[in-house]
Structure formats: C-alpha cells, structure tokens
Amino acid sequence: MTTILQPDHATMPGVSTPAKSRDARRVRGLSDRAIAWLFVAPTIALLLAINIFPLIWMIRLSFTNLNLSMSYLPLRFVGLDNFRDILTDEDVWVRLQTTAQFVISSVVLQVVVGFGLALLINRQFRGHSFWTTIILLPMMLSPAVVGNFWTLLLQPQIGPFNHLISLFTGVPPSSFSMTGQVALAPWTIVLVDTWMWAPYVMLICLAGLRSIPDYIYEAAEVDRASAWRQFWSITLPMTVPFLMLAVLFRAIENFKMFDMVNLLTSGGPGSTTELVSISLKRAAFEKWRTGYSSALAIILFVTVFGAANIYVKTLNKVKQR
Amino acid sequence: MTAAATRSTAHSIVEASPRTKAFAGGLVILYAVITILPLLWIVATAFKSQSDAIAYPPKVIFEPTLEGYVNLFTVRTRQTPDFIAKLPPPETWYDQLVRKRDMVIAGPSKVVPRFVNSLIIGFGSTFLAVFLGTLAAYAFSRFRIPLADDLLFFILSTRMMPPVAVAIPIYLMYRQLNLTDTRLGMILLYTAVNVSLAVWLLKGFIDEIPREYEEAALVDGYTRLQALRKVVLPQAVTGIAATAIFCLIFSWNEYAFAVLLTSGEAQTMPPFIPFIIGEGGQDWPAVAAATTLFVVPIVMFTVLLRKHLLRGITFGAVRK
Numbered sequence: 261m262t263t264i265l266q267p268d269h270a271t272m273p274g275v276s277t278p279a280k281s282r283d284a285r286r287v288r289g290l291s292d293r294a295i296a297w298l299f300v301a302p303t304i305a306l307l308l309a310i311n312i313f314p315l316i317w318m319i320r321l322s323f324t325n326l327n328l329s330m331s332y333l334p335l336r337f338v339g340l341d342n343f344r345d346i347l348t349d350e351d352v353w354v355r356l357q358t359t360a361q362f363v364i365s366s367v368v369l370q371v372v373v374g375f376g377l378a379l380l381i382n383r384q385f386r387g388h389s390f391w392t393t394i395i396l397l398p399m400m401l402s403p404a405v406v407g408n409f410w411t412l413l414l415q416p417q418i419g420p421f422n423h424l425i426s427l428f429t430g431v432p433p434s435s436f437s438m439t440g441q442v443a444l445a446p447w448t449i450v451l452v453d454t455w456m457w458a459p460y461v462m463l464i465c466l467a468g469l470r471s472i473p474d475y476i477y478e479a480a481e482v483d484r485a486s487a488w489r490q491f492w493s494i495t496l497p498m499t500v501p502f503l504m505l506a507v508l509f510r511a512i513e514n515f516k517m518f519d520m521v522n523l524l525t526s527g528g529p530g531s532t533t534e535l536v537s538i539s540l541k542r543a544a545f546e547k548w549r550t551g552y553s554s555a556l557a558i559i560l561f562v563t564v565f566g567a568a569n570i571y572v573k574t575l576n577k578v579k580q581r
Numbered sequence: 582m583t584a585a586a587t588r589s590t591a592h593s594i595v596e597a598s599p600r601t602k603a604f605a606g607g608l609v610i611l612y613a614v615i616t617i618l619p620l621l622w623i624v625a626t627a628f629k630s631q632s633d634a635i636a637y638p639p640k641v642i643f644e645p646t647l648e649g650y651v652n653l654f655t656v657r658t659r660q661t662p663d664f665i666a667k668l669p670p671p672e673t674w675y676d677q678l679v680r681k682r683d684m685v686i687a688g689p690s691k692v693v694p695r696f697v698n699s700l701i702i703g704f705g706s707t708f709l710a711v712f713l714g715t716l717a718a719y720a721f722s723r724f725r726i727p728l729a730d731d732l733l734f735f736i737l738s739t740r741m742m743p744p745v746a747v748a749i750p751i752y753l754m755y756r757q758l759n760l761t762d763t764r765l766g767m768i769l770l771y772t773a774v775n776v777s778l779a780v781w782l783l784k785g786f787i788d789e790i791p792r793e794y795e796e797a798a799l800v801d802g803y804t805r806l807q808a809l810r811k812v813v814l815p816q817a818v819t820g821i822a823a824t825a826i827f828c829l830i831f832s833w834n835e836y837a838f839a840v841l842l843t844s845g846e847a848q849t850m851p852p853f854i855p856f857i858i859g860e861g862g863q864d865w866p867a868v869a870a871a872t873t874l875f876v877v878p879i880v881m882f883t884v885l886l887r888k889h890l891l892r893g894i895t896f897g898a899v900r901k
Contacts (some may be wrong), residue, residue, distance in 0.1 A: 292724055295805050299720035303713045303736065303776050310773035311739045314750030321750070377612060383597040385606030393887055394613040397620065399894075400883045404836030405872055408855040409623050412865055417637045420622055433638070455616065460894060467891055467899045505895060516743035519836040523855055537745045537837075544749045545841055557746035568741040572734050575898040 315561070322555040328548035342555035352556070354531075355539045361446065362521075362535060363514045366453045367507055373454060374461025375503065379495075381462070382469045396463065398456045407523030410452050414438040414524075439525050445532050449521050453514065461506040468502030469495065501578050508571045512564060536560060620876070626869035631682075634865040648682075649866025651675045652859065653692055653874075657684040659860070691853070692871060699849040701764055703832040706771035710828045711821060713772070714779025719809060721780065722787040723795075733781070737896060740777040744837035752842060764847045770838055775828040778896065782827065785897030786820025787813065823889035826882050833879065850875050 290298070322343070325336045346352050377395065381388050398406065413419045414437075422433035438448040472494065480490050518537035521527070527534035527542075540560070544553035597605070626634050628645040657679055665685065671677040679686050717736075721729055751770060752761070760766030790813060798808040814821075833850075840852040854871045857864050883890070891899050 290805065292805060296720045296724035296726055299716035300726060300732070303717040303780060304732070306713065306769075306773055306776060307736065307739050310751070310769060311742070311747070314747070314754050317754065318750040321753075377609065380605040380609050383602050383605035385597075385602040385609070388606070388609065389887075391606075391609050391613045393884060394617055395609070396887075396890065397880060397883060398616060400830060400879050401876060402834035402836060402851050402879075404840075404851040405834075405854055405875060408868070409872055410619070412626070412868075413619055413622060418635045418639055420639045423638055455619070459616075463891055464895065464899060502899065505898070509895075512741055516741075516745075518743070518745050519851075523836075537743055540743075541745045541841070544745070545752075550749065550753070553749055557743070557749055560743050560746050564741050564743060565738060568738045569734070571741070572737060575896065578895075579898045 318554045319558060321551055322558050324551045326550040326554075328550050330548075338551070342552050343559075345552065346556050346559065352539070355534055355536050358446070358531075358533065359515060359517075359535045362449060362453075362517065362533075363511055365447075366450045366457070366514055367510045369450060369454045370458045370461045370510060371503065371507060373458040374506065375465050375499075377458065377462040378465035378469055381466060392466075396459045399459045401456070403456065403520035404523050406452065406456055407520040410524055411439060414448065416440075440529055442529055442532050445525050445529055449524060449533050452520065452524060453517070456520070457510060457513075460510065461503075464502050464506040465499055468499035471502075472498045501574065505571075505574050505578055508567065508574055512567050512571060515564065515567070516560075623869045623876075624873050626865055627873045629866050629869075631859065631864070631866060634869075646678070647675070648678055649864075649870040651678055652864055652867040653857065653870045654690055655679070655686045656688050656690050658687045659683060660685050690857075692857075695848055695850050695853040696874075698764060698847055699833060702767045702771060702847070702849055703829050705764070705768040706775055706832045707825050707828040709768065709772040710775035710779045711783075711825045713776050714783050714824065715814075715817075715821060717776075717780045718783035718787055719813065721784050723792070733784075736777045736780050740774055744835075745841070748838055748841040751838075755842065762843045762846045762848075767839070767843065767847050767849070770842070771832045771835065774835075775831055778831070778893075779824050779828060781896040782824045782892060783817070783820060783897075785892065785900065786817050786824070789820075790816045819889075823886060823893065826886050827893040830879060830882060 323337050323339060325333065325338050325341075327333060381392055413421045416422050416434045416437045421438065422436065425431065426433040436444065438444050438451075476494055476498075477490060480494060485493065516537055517535050518541065521533055521535055522538055522541070525533045527538045536556075537560075540553055540556055543549050543556065625643075627649045628647070629640070629643050630646050630648050633640050633643040634649075655675070660683060662683055665680050665683060668680075668685070671680055676686060720726060721733065726732065755761040755766050758766075760769075794812050794816070795808045798812045799805070803811065835849070836851040839849045843849070843852070850871070854868060854875065855863070857867045857871060859867065886893065
C-alpha cells in the first residue's frame, strides 16, 4: 500500500498515468470475485447466526411442548398441535382483531394528517424548514420513552391532557381516563401513535409532492383545470407510490407494535389494547410457553415476511422514478 | 385562474399566493406547537418538585428546582428531622436540597451505569454495523453478485421481523452461550438489526459515486482495496456518517430486546427510565429528568440529519 507514488491522480479521472495491465492488477491484489464474496460474507454470516439459525431452532421448538417454567417435563414432539391450538383459540383471533383495528385506524389517521401537513408545507411559506424539523421530532424518539411519558400526560388528575380537553369541552378532567377506560384506550394508543408517526408519512409525501415537475401544473393552468381537478388528476396520482410506501411501512411497524403500547397501557384495561406482540410476550416471557409462542411467532413471521415482500417491490418502484 | 396568469410575471404559475402561504404556514405552525407541547411538558416536569409534579390541577407556573435531577442520580433514605439536625452541615448544594425533604443521600443511583451501557452498546453496534455494511454495500454496488436482489431482500427482511418473536429463540440461544444480559450479546444483536439498514443506505450512497473515479485509480495501478480506501471511502464520508447516526439512534432507542434480554448488567436506558421509583410510585420529576437527558442527543442528531432523514427512513429509496 505504501508503494503508491501518485495517489492524487485517482481523484482526477481525466488524468491518468500509463496503465498497468489488468493482469498485473490481478496478481497484486485479490480478484474482484474474491473481494465481492469477502465483503458480503461477514454480513450474511452475522445474519445467519443471529437471525436464521435461531429461526430454524424456533421452527423446531414450535412442534414441541417446551415450557421453560416447567422444564422438568419431558420434551415431547406434538406435531402441529401448537398451530392448531393457536388457530382455534378465540382469544388469539380477538388479539389479531385488536391489532388489525389498531393498524388500520392509526395508519388511516396518519395518512390523513401526514398528507395534509405535506400539502401545507409544500406551499413553501417562510420558515417552513424550521417548523418541519420541529414536527419531525416525535418520530425520532424512543417509542418506549414516548409511551412512558404519555402516561403522565394522560393521567386524569395530574396530567395536562384531560385539563386541556376540559378547557375546550367543559367535561370535568377527572371524569374520564384515556388509558383506563375500555372505550377510550384503543383510541389513546392510536392517538399517541399518530402523534409519533404522522410526521413520517408527511416526510415521504413531501418527497412525492416535490417529485412532480412544475411543468405539469403549468400545462394544467393553461388548460384551465380547477385546483380541485389538479389535485385529483395530478397531485394525488403522482404521490400515490410514495403514499403506498409510507402506508406499507407503517402497517408493518404497527403490526409488530410492542414498545410504546406496552408502556402506555400494557395491553389494558383488561385486554382491550392487547396487541399480538404483547400477547406473544406474555406467552413467551411470562407464562414461558415456549413451544406455543414459537408457533405464534412463526405465524407472525410469515405475515410480516409477506408484507415485507410487497414493501420491497414498492420501494423499487419508487426508486425507479 | 386569471389572477394566477397575471401574477405569472412575478411568480411561477404554481407558486402559491401570499395569502395561501400565510394560511398554510399558520396551520403548520399550530400543528408544530401542539406537537412540541408534550415534550416541553416533560422538560418542565424535570424542574418541578415532587409535589408540584403531581399537583391537581397540573401546574404550569411553578418554582423550578433541581430536585428531579438530584433524585435521578442518587439513592436517598428518609431520616427523622432530629437525626438530620445532628448531622454536620451539608457539604454540597445537592446534599442541602435533599435534606430539606428530610432525606440523606445514601449513594449514587444506577442511572450512570445504564447510561454507560447505552453508550457502549450503541457505539459498539453502530461501529460494527457500519463497518460490515460498508463492505457489503460496496460489493453490492460494484460487483455482480449472483442473486443480489434476493440477498438484499433477505438482508432487509431480517429488520422487519417483530422483535418479540425474534427475542424468543435469541433468549434460548443466549442462555446456552452465556450471552444473556451481557453487553456483547446486545451489541451483536443490535449489529444484526442495524447492518440491514446500513447495507441498504450505504449501497444508495455508493451507487451515487461515479465508477470512473475508481476505474481511473485502478488504471493508475491501485488495487481494488486501495481504490476503496483512498477513492470511494473519502467520497462516501457523509453517507457513512448519516448511516452511523441512524444506527446509533436505533440502538439508543431500542426497548423490546433490551427489556426481554437484559435485567441488570447490560440494561440500557429505555427499559430503565420507566422504573425510576420514588416514595409511592414513579418519581415523575426524576423520570422526566432522565427522559430529557436521554432525548437531547436525539434532538441534536435530528437537526444534524435533517438532509438525510428521508433516505434513512425509506432504506435509501427516496433520496431528495
């Protein structure tokens, strides 16, 4: 490495000293093929060790009755019993329903708020960059810390949220509890999730809006298309791929949601906000039903894997633009 | 529409009118203010006394005190006023603050070790992920690798998996390898999660560096590795820095793995903060103080990253 005498030429593509032959290069260094494998291998090896090997182990466990709190029981292969138990368990279906409701309502709300904000910010008013950065802050925070401090904000008596609501509606602040009431808790997790993630949708939509070339609008103006018409025929269709990306990513993330909700409501009151991940945590790390929870985890894996596949296809579509 | 046409000499046709701008600006600022209020409330709560923090109705105006921060960093015991009166005069301002509440400092709390864990695990996993990610991204960007698309999808899909589900086999594996509740275990795990983001992001950044630079260097007699070190890496520095910050933020914020796989030795801040207990439940001023200290670096990073944020959250697909 120290034998290089004219390194500066490297950064000046036009100026090159007489070439050494390609063969010489191959003799001096590794072949490109070897380098390619040498560079990719450590990453793949790490992922195999930390993700794939445990996954295979888990698949094996999902066919057993392993229960870590009763490890004196002989390990037995139970075939597909765990999967049958899960798919016929009404509770599991209720959790999936709770999760689906959470995913759908939070993503819809985030799209409405996020897209709306993006349209407004795209007006490029003075100082928009500063205010955008402020709006982006919640999404960078730790979901667990967010879930935790919202419990303070939402305390009926000592938290400011109820008092703020009471200021506008006149409802006494201690007459309702956002995290403690069956009717309100599912909306509370949607609300906090939207506070956190609407900026995410906004940022991606903004990129979509900015990818629309001005001349299209100029042509529409020439054709005297109304603002309404321009929105439906130009703005929306051209932002849709970006919107799709945001929706898919948020949907996947919220389907796996654990941290924020675990700290905000920990699944309660009762099990009104017990999302699949929280349920899985209880089965695996509180009841220690490892065989059963492995099977449930695999079902979640398959679902997320399918969704991720669609996500990557959308990514590539957006990338081509 | 005719108004727009007459304005077009001064503005582009698509530029919004000043009134529209003011209206849009007003709404956005209103949203931004509402969004930032919860954070400001937490920052303020950190400066409240215990009783102000749980006052009914909640106090907006209060006398600021550093009690929250003192409580965060110390463990205290309650004493009788007689006992405290007999003690020698307090040596420091925080001793004095604590004694006003009939308490004596018994020792440091666990917050510093937890903070150190967060730093070690965060920087360790970031360094590893960025190192491995740069190599892999370079290979994916410059060489023809069989099944490259499938490999890239595989790499990304590992990040999409639900952490609680991943934690089940990891927990069992780490028990066998004695890696439960160790920093090394957490570093390896976070590296695995971060490396997928690093590969995708860095591939985007390296794709943008013209191949001609390297080719010129190769013609000059550089080996591939020298070309990578002296030509590609210097050009990719911004991208690598942005990627590193994204990895650091992930490790810093991560909760699910941390709470399921650590309990003491290797515990990081996120699972620690909610369990800062005072007399009678959560010590909110101390929790708020911890939250503030924990969030400040993130706010700084967000401002630093502003230009690359979009790239980071879309795995490098959207570049503006």
